[in-house]
Amino acid sequence: MRLNEITYTDAQPVEGYGPGFFRIGGKVVEGGLLTAPTGTGSWGGYDDLEPLLDLAGQVDVLFMGTGAEIAHIPSELRSQLEGAGLGVEVMSSPSAARTYNVLLSEGRRIALAVLPV
Numbered sequence: 001m002r003l004n005e006i007t008y009t010d011a012q013p014v015e016g017y018g019p020g021f022f023r024i025g026g027k028v029v030e031g032g033l034l035t036a037p038t039g040t041g042s043w044g045g046y047d048d049l050e051p052l053l054d055l056a057g058q059v060d061v062l063f064m065g066t067g068a069e070i071a072h073i074p075s076e077l078r079s080q081l082e083g084a085g086l087g088v089e090v091m092s093s094p095s096a097a098r099t100y101n102v103l104l105s106e107g108r109r110i111a112l113a114v115l116p117v
Contacts, residue, residue: 011037011104014097020116022097035100036111043113046077055111056084063100065093065114093117 012035016023022033024040034043036055043051055062062081064073070092081088091099093114100112 011035012040013101013104014112017093017097017114017117022114022116030116032113032115034111034113037109045115046074049077049080052081052086052113053084056086058109059086059111060109061087061089061103061111063096063110063112063114064088064090065096065112066090067093067115068117070095 012025014022014024014033014035015026020030022029024033024035029040029042032043032045032048034041034051036059038055038058052062066073070090073088073090078088078090089096089099094117096112096114100110103110
């Protein structure tokens with residue numbers, strides 16, 4: 001088996017998560033998390049639309065984690081994000097974090113907005 005070191009450029013992979021928190025870049029973020037090439041911080045959930053719309057033109061796909069289980073996001077939220085030119089992929093937060101890490105290692109233009117498990 002051949003092992004290759006992964007380089008993540010300026011974006012940071014999700015290192016872990018647990019009840020009510022995410023660990024990224026050696027720091028713990030309580031509650032929702034938004035991470036993109038522009039930085040990492042707390043995310044206020046579906047009503048916190050502005051930082052997501054700010055990603056338009058910077059990323060191709062936004063992975064949205066809906067918590068421990070997959071759920072539909074509000075249709076108005078999806079419409080606004082897609083109208084701004086963002087591709088939106090919705091899944092459970094653990095799946096979204098894993099998918100984000102894999103595609104981040106490939107150098108893709110992606111972002112992650114997840115609700116805690």
